[in-house]
Amino acid sequence: MSKSYLQVLTGLIVGLASLSTFALSDAEFKTSLDAARSGKWSQVDDAVSEHVLAPYIEYHRIKRNLPDVSASDVRSYATENSDSPLSRWIVRHATLTYGAARKWDEVLSLNEYAPADAPGRCIYYRAKLIKDQTAAFDGGRQLWLSGSSRPEQCDDLFKAMLSRGEINEQAIWQRAVMALQAGNRSLSDYLLRKLPAEWRVASSTFRQLRSSPEKLLTLDKTFPAGVERSDMGYAVLAYLVRRKPETVAELYPKLSEAGVLSDAQLERIGNMLAARSYKFDAGERPDIIDQLLTDLGDGNLIGPVLREAIAQSDWDAVLAWTDKVQGSDKDSGYHMYWRGRALEALGQSEAAHHAYTKAASAREFYGFLAAEKLALPYELKQSTTSLQEGQLETVAETPAVARIRALWAIGEEGLAADEWNFTLLRNPSDTPVYAELAKQNGWPALAVQATISGRHWNLLEHRFPLAYQDEFSRWAEEYDLDPSLLMSIARRESAFNPHARSPVGARGLMQIMPATAKQVAREKNLVLNDVNDDLMDYRTNIPLGSYYVRSLLERYQGNLIAALAGYNAGPHKVDRWLKDAPVAYDQFIESIPYRETRDYVKAVLAYRVIFSSLKGKEVTAVLDPDERVFAQQLSQVESVVPARN
Structure with a gap:
């Protein structure tokens, strides 16, 4: 019987390792790992098998030799390393590689059940076609019925199912409807073109409804079996509500009377429509939107209209909307704080005190602001780990x-x-x-x-670990900043991961864009060797980020809210927002149009309270007076600060 790949590999590594007297140092193993990644096996040290990370070398060797490594050897490796993500990575990679090589027996030998990811499932059910067509077709139908495009690994399976009639005209129609419902118009149109002539009326009607949805109310045509007017109407309205909410708002009250949709479908469209209240100004918002928001009572859906009332100092409206919030969210720190602000502005001090007291129990930005108003200590609700001996x-x-x-x-x-x-x-x-x-x-x-x-x-x-404290303190002193502020920015940006990378390219602890780093380096006469790599070093990232924070504070005359908004969204956007901003600092935060930036500002300021408290510092204000002052001239500042994104 011939030896398995892993037996040969293990014997080779152990044999070579026996020639080595000394265990590998960290640097030597790193060199071997990098060599294994590149397939340069002659540069892999003989003693790698003695290292605790030997499975990583073995992973790259197996990966490099696939699909010529047997499924049993891959499974043995995965079993031996079941406590590591290596086990999942190698099985997934082997499945994809076997599928590309059309080694269907190996696919089934490796995978007892269908993988969780779509490419893996497509390969698995394609392999099933050989021995269990019923299971293959059942799995294939689940994959087919999706409003999203499917990976190329599904092509073979779908072609086989189409040729055998397992994907018929009704299945094609059903997916075209699902695709439009998901907002994937191009996929929907592609599928409609695949339908035969007898489906032409249904297809053309479906397309026409996108531009004339009012025809749903009087739709009276004969369609092939399997075409439901309610499903067609729901897909069209779900598509349009994202693009033309005013059209759906006008049509919505008539839908129930016409019986176009089921009750469940009508409710879902109502939710989607309510979620787009931000698309309308208060004076132009259709009554049906306000009615839906009132009926649903969802704090998240009410959020945009509440923020609009806050920004406009319409305190009666603020009271009305906070009163309409239902469920546990009604007593959240956010809603109780703004209810207190409205009551205070309307001269109802006792009721305002009651609302602020409720808000102050929350460990978040508005809970801290409420506590500050009442001269109460911040509610940190801190606990410690309780571990058993050993x-x-x-x-x-x-x-x-x-x-x-x-x-x-x-x-x-x-x-x-x-x-x-x-x-x-x-x-x-x-x-x-x-x-x-x-x-x-x-x-x-x-x-x-x-x-x-x-x-x-x-x-x-x-x-909120007190991470990189010496480095943050050093650069905070250099640029006259609060070290807890810098730590809070890093905690929000990267959760203290020095190697974090954002989808848009920001890097490191303080998530600095390479272009921003280069500009700051020029201003400070710093030398960057490779900006992308340098930003992953906290010793470079922290001073660059600290200087950038200082430059933003100078741009906005010490206003920390504007500086933090600029750090997150870019100063040019903040300049625009400031032109029509409310003067009150808390109202300005709620007027920021980007949810990410609103949440970012509030989180960093709340984190600063927590970090300062953990350091044993007495904190009596979320913001110092000079950090919260807003003046319209802030938007007139002409100082040049590098844009972050």
Whole structure:
């Protein structure tokens, strides 16, 4: 019997390793890992098998040799490394590689069940065609019925199903309707063109309704079996409500009387329409929008109209809308604070005090503002980990933690985070233990992730670790800034992950755009060797980010709210917002049109209170007076600050 690939590989590595006297250093193993990634096996040290991260070398060797590695060997590797994300990565990659090579038996041998990802499922059910067509077609139909485009791995399966009639005209129609409902008009049109001539009336009617949805009310045509007027109408309205909400708003009251949609469909369209209240100015908003918002009582849906009333100082409207919020959200810090503000503005001091008192119980920006108004201490609700004897030591000695330590030591923080997240998912009841372990080991990003994974919102020392404190203090002193402010920005931007990368290209602890870094470097006469790599070094990232914060504060004459909004959205946008901004600082925050920026400003300011409190500093105000003053001339400032995005 011939030896398996893994037996040969293991024997080779062990044999070579026996020639080495010394264990590899971190630097030597990193060199070997980089060589393995590039397929330069002659540069892989003989002693890699002795290292705790040897499975990573083996992973790249198997990956490089696929699809010529058997499924049994891949499965053996995955089983041996079941406590690592490597097991999932290798199975997924092998499945895709086997599928591309049309090795269907290997696909089924490797996967007992259909994979979770769409490409893997398509390959799995294509492989099933050979031995179990019923299962293949059942799985294929589930994949087909989607409003989104499917990956190329589905092509073979769908072609086979079309040729056998398993995907018939009704299935094509059904998917065309689903595609329009999901907003994918091009896919819908593509599918409609695939229908035969007897479906022409249904197809043309469906297209016409997009431009003339009022025809739904009088639609009286004969369609092929399987075409439901309600499904057609729902898809058209779901598509239009995102693009022409005013059209749907005009039509909506008539839909119920005409019986065009089912009750469930009508309710969903109503929710979608209510969610687009921000598309209308208060004076132009159709009555049906306000009625839907009132009936639904959803705080998130009411948000845009409430913010509009706040920005306009329409305190009667603020009271009315906060009163319409239903459920637990009604007593949130946000809604209670603004109810208190409205009552205070209307001279109802006792009721305002009651609302502020409720708001002050919340650990968030508006809860802190309410507490400040009442001269109450901030409600931090802090708790500590309660661990059993030996629990921390047991977790610390696991192979997963050994790998995490080793990955961290060789600068592979991204892989360390992957191992960490995988471990947290496998051990949900131990997340407080892992949070404490990360804190003690100086892994702030991992401590934060453990609290998020376990939803331990009150473990403040772990959610808000005092990370990189010396570096933040150094540059805060250099630029006359509050170090807790800089820490709060980094916590919001990257959760203290020095290697974080955003989809738009921002990098590092303080998520600085490369263009911004280059401009700041020129102004400060700093030398950047490779800006993308340099930003991943906290020793470069923190001083650049600190200087940028200082420059924004100078641009906005010390106003911290405008500076933070500029850091998140870019100063040019903030300049525009300031032109018509309310003078009151809290009203300005709610007038910011971008939800991300509104949430960002409030989060950073709340985080600063928490960080300052954890440092033992007495905090009596969320914002100092000079940080909150708004003057219209702020928008007239002509100083040049590099745009962040």
